Amino acid sequence: MRRVRVRFAPSPTGPLHMGGVRTALYNYLFARQAGGDFIIRIEDTDSNRYVPGAEEYIFDALEWCGIKADEGVREGGPHGPYRQSERREIYLEYALRLVESGNAYYAFDTPEELDRLRHETEQRGDTFAYNYKVRGSLATSLALPADEVEKRIERGDQWVIRFMMPENEEVHMHDLIRGDVTINTSTLDDKVLYKSADQLPTYHLANIVDDHLMEISHVIRGEEWLPSLPLHYLLYRAFGWTDTQPEFAHLPLLLKPTGQGKLSKRDGDKLGFPVFPLQWTSPDGEVSHGYREDGYFPEAFINMLALLGWNPGTEQEIFSMEELIAQFSLDRVSKSGARFNPDKARWFNAQYMHVRDNDALADAYMPLLREHGIDIPHEKAARIAGYIKGRATFVSDFWELSYFLFKAPVTFDQKVVDKYWKNDNPEHIAGLRDVLAGIDDFSNANTETICHAWIEEHGYKMGQIMNAFRLAIVGESKGFSMYEMCEVLGKEETLRRLDYALANIPRA
């Protein structure tokens, strides 16, 4: 059995979006589970579409997600370089090899000529395909005399090398997710493999050559590549590499939450959720949201993504990366596209929030407080975080859930006053104040025990007392457990607020 080696091969044409992250994740899980290698290769063979910063973004995003490569641009490795632009001298040789073996040929048509041809064909109501029907009559090394071909190359005419797609042949392919797929080569065209203009291969050639050289055992990629699979099969055959040809698995696409089509950058902006793992500022200054900046935990993001197109067959929904590695399997990947659901993404984050370590939360909470001019010790921030995390989805919710701890009320919500600051309630709160004044241990367990005993002893109504108490301390109908809040506030501040409320709230 061959060593499992998989690769994630993005193009640095922009930020990696969540569909790309999922592809990387599945590759990573597959490799880890098999004890194999996960490789990151940068496919930058399109000199026109290079976007500055995109490559760094891809690495940073995967790192944030906890997806670590064994080999790659940053990691190095025995099969480098891992950036195709640095491997350019490799590809021509292979393209030429295909010409020599009769599997490819030179074509001298200019892009303009091809456009014209395409246009003319469409005028006649046909679709233009560069294939067995036309290659004998266009400016190709198949139609031109050998010396003419040589002359054109020598004098520097631009050329491309095209794959010679066989006519009317059934190609039988196998996909790990979809099963057997058959296609007739007559429906395919002669793809460009190499272009002299920038001395770079196109995706198809570079991809096959590198996967071969890097000893890739499984290609796990997006469904958009399925139509290219026959070409890739035929390339492996033309090179004589069928015995080491990788197995293929084409993943279903991620679709828009609403409407039609696959998930795009625009959807996020429009529907208010990130489509990118990290915030991205495009070269022209446009900023796109990122999961990280929007407050998602990488674990929650990964968990959500893992289940978008894959399921374990059990009812487990919360998975650590280790659990995913242990349980992932390609044959439980679904075949159809998955519509992304932002609500579920938030739900996942809330699940992780509820069990998040208080100290870790305090680290994120303290800067938030400082933005509001509040500085508290880490220990206190952690304690508050522990009390409020159960009602939060994001750390950014923490302010709304706790601001009243730092700002004593000066006015009181009239509706609550009308409801609870009436009858004997103010007197009862005054009594409660005295009870609290006599307590030294302000831990929530202690104040709760004592106050509840007092309330019961006097036969007061719990709801009446507690709501009036809340009004006095918070000023409105907000907050978490009264006793937890008092614990955070401390005895002095609690009494101060009670005294202020007793003196300033007019009886309803």
Next chain:
RNA sequence: GCUCCAUUCGUCUAACGGUUAGGACAGCAGAUUCUCAUUCUGCAAAUACCAGUUCGAUUCUGGUAUGGAGUACCA
């Protein structure tokens, strides 16, 4: 247009010939609670359609419809 792929509650999905078609998110109702949340319980909600194979089809086959992808000297 052509080629390929797909199609179970609104959404993500389970059921790999025999189930009252299960779970989760969202929705609704109720319970718990010192507010609001959380949590818990419950309700509602689906096999695209038409044939065929079979004792029996969500499951297999064919067609139709719908959706998706591809159709570049982009990946």
